[in-house]
Structure formats: C-alpha cells, structure tokens
Amino acid sequence: MFNLVLFGPPGSGKGTHAIRIKEKYNLFHFSTGEYLRAEINNKTELGLRAKEFINKGNLVPDDLVFEIIESLIEKHKGVNGFILDGFPRTIIQAEQLDKAQTKINESVSMVLSLVVDEDELMKRLIKRGEETGRHDDNEAIIKRRFDVYNRQTSPLIEYYKNQDKYYEIYGLGSVDSIFGRITNIIDAYFANIK
Numbered sequence: 001m002f003n004l005v006l007f008g009p010p011g012s013g014k015g016t017h018a019i020r021i022k023e024k025y026n027l028f029h030f031s032t033g034e035y036l037r038a039e040i041n042n043k044t045e046l047g048l049r050a051k052e053f054i055n056k057g058n059l060v061p062d063d064l065v066f067e068i069i070e071s072l073i074e075k076h077k078g079v080n081g082f083i084l085d086g087f088p089r090t091i092i093q094a095e096q097l098d099k100a101q102t103k104i105n106e107s108v109s110m111v112l113s114l115v116v117d118e119d120e121l122m123k124r125l126i127k128r129g130e131e132t133g134r135h136d137d138n139e140a141i142i143k144r145r146f147d148v149y150n151r152q153t154s155p156l157i158e159y160y161k162n163q164d165k166y167y168e169i170y171g172l173g174s175v176d177s178i179f180g181r182i183t184n185i186i187d188a189y190f191a192n193i194k
C-alpha cells in the first residue's frame, strides 16, 4: 500500500493537489477537515462536538479524530493506498497512526509538504472565505490556525525527517507546475522501490 501524508499549513493547496494525486495514482483521498465539515452540516453528535473547536480555529481533540481515521482504515482495507489530507496534525496523532499501521503491517510511505509563506496563505484563505462562506476563513480565525499550525503541527516535520520520509515542495506557481513537482517525487519513490 502507498500511504501518502499530504502536509502543509492551512491554504497551502493540499485539497487541490489531493484530487489530482488521487486520479493519477488511484488512491483513496481522505480529508479530515472535509469529513468534519460534513458532520457539522449533517448536525451529527460528532459534528456538534467538532464545531466548537473548528470555528475557533483550534484542533479537534486527538482521540475524536483518531476514531475517524481508525474506522476509515478498517473500512477501506482493499485500496491501493491512502492520501491523508489534514491528518496527522499533532505528534500524538502521528504516533497513533504509526501504531495502527504497524498492527496491520503497513506504514506511512512518504510525507509531502507544501511550503507557502504566511502572507500568501492569508490572501488565499481570505479569498476562499469570500467564495465559499467557510466560517473559519476569516482573518482572526486564520491567524489562530497559523498559530496552532506553528505550535502543534509543524513539530511533525522533525518527526518525519527522523523517519526519512519528509519531502518539501515549493507551493507557489501554477497548479500544473506544482503538481509536476509532486509527481516527480512520487514517481522517484516508486522507481526506487521496484
């Protein structure tokens, strides 16, 4: 199985590229953020719990998120591989994922990290907020999400560097050129394991 973690701060383009990666490599794409937003729209118990964290720009508690991921992996055992988009977001989540993967003789194959500076991210997210009406895409909450990313999520860079799985991609330019950088790295990975 090819298990790809798509990594990067809010607005770095994970969702945009996940769709293309999924098509090209026939992987199962899962965005924890999208999943949680659907739960909120459907007013489920999980959605109601998650909403108060998301709308403040905070992370949803690790255990809640991990339950979702565990059942996802369980439900889709037959797939070629996963694109995990927006997960893991804390060291605890990464450790939980490693443990769960080890149990089924799997592991994270690589972490692709989209690098974009905060000024550009802010512009993109404000625009997205205007276009989609996403409640957490407004300036104050975006700032909070950057802060949460820097404190809680960015330590994962070292975590995956230590496992020799971390690859950075410059996230500015046309979508096609960024996608080209991504496929170069994935193709090189496949060429190496053959």
Ligand code: ADP
Pocket: 009, 010, 011, 031, 032, 033, 034, 036, 053, 054, 055, 057, 058, 059, 060, 061, 062, 065, 085, 086, 087, 088, 089, 093, 136, 145
């Ligand atoms: P973005 O990458 O733009 O922040 P996401 O859709 O990935 O957008 O996430 C939106 C929100 O959903 C996050 O701010 C957070 O509250 C919640 N969320 C998503 N994934 C996780 C996760 N792995 N752990 C905790 N909270 C999460």
